[in-house]
Amino acid sequence: EDQVTQSPEALRLQEGESSSLNCSYTVSGLRGLFWYRQDPGKGPEFLFTLYSAGEEKEKERLKATLTKKESFLHITAPKPEDSATYLCAVQSTSGTYKYIFGTGTRLKVLA
Amino acid sequence: SQTIHQWPATLVQPVGSPLSLECTVEGTSNPNLYWYRQAAGRGLQLLFYSVGIGQISSEVPQNLSASRPQDRQFILSSKKLLLSDSGFYLCAWSRTGGYSNTEAFFGQGTRLTVV
Numbered sequence: 001e002d003q004v005t006q007s008p009e010a011l012r013l014q015e016g017e018s019s020s021l022n023c024s025y026t027v028s029g030l031r032g033l034f035w036y037r038q039d040p041g042k043g044p045e046f047l048f049t050l051y052s053a054g055e056e057k058e059k060e061r062l063k064a065t066l067t068k069k070e071s072f073l074h075i076t077a078p079k080p081e082d083s084a085t086y087l088c089a090v091q092s093t094s095g096t097y098k099y100i101f102g103t104g105t106r107l108k109v110l111a
Numbered sequence: 112s113q114t115i116h117q118w119p120a121t122l123v124q125p126v127g128s129p130l131s132l133e134c135t136v137e138g139t140s141n142p143n144l145y146w147y148r149q150a151a152g153r154g155l156q157l158l159f160y161s162v163g164i165g166q167i168s169s170e171v172p173q174n175l176s177a178s179r180p181q182d183r184q185f186i187l188s189s190k191k192l193l194l195s196d197s198g199f200y201l202c203a204w205s206r207t208g209g210y211s212n213t214e215a216f217f218g219q220g221t222r223l224t225v226v
Contacts (some may be wrong), residue, residue: 041220
């Protein structure tokens, strides 16, 4: 069964303190791994898609990486506006087009 | 460009009342469509998905149903709401298979409170 586990559940950082969020996944065949940002009361906002091990994507202070078993979202010198819940999801090659989500990491960046 | 509309944004309904949430997508054709529910502080639970008109797959046995009467319209319904149906409901779309961009895009959600 496809499964996604995110850690930590919550993370508090000082402004400028870099860190990484983890997404471990189990899937029969990976079609794509996705990172989203979700602000309170809003729908998830798409950040990155990763397709194969070794791939990296960057956007401003965020960089996503992928191995065969996990993905990391690296946050460099975060700012308070980076505070949000970050969600990871996978889609398998099984042909069903379902997205399986983890429970997310709640990030709080303190000024 | 593609946009997704979901309404209403908030809804308070009594137990036993019916429910209809609507989602429409603009700027694309034959999208895959999804309904997710998110409990407070929890991840997204897939409820239904559809790869075409009239084609609905249910993921979780429950008090809800979904329909796709038109290519870019997805409706979530219930005949009689339960307290446990409260939550944040999200509609999403993605491109049909064969495209290299496979990510899903979400609406802004409906906060449903059953009282």
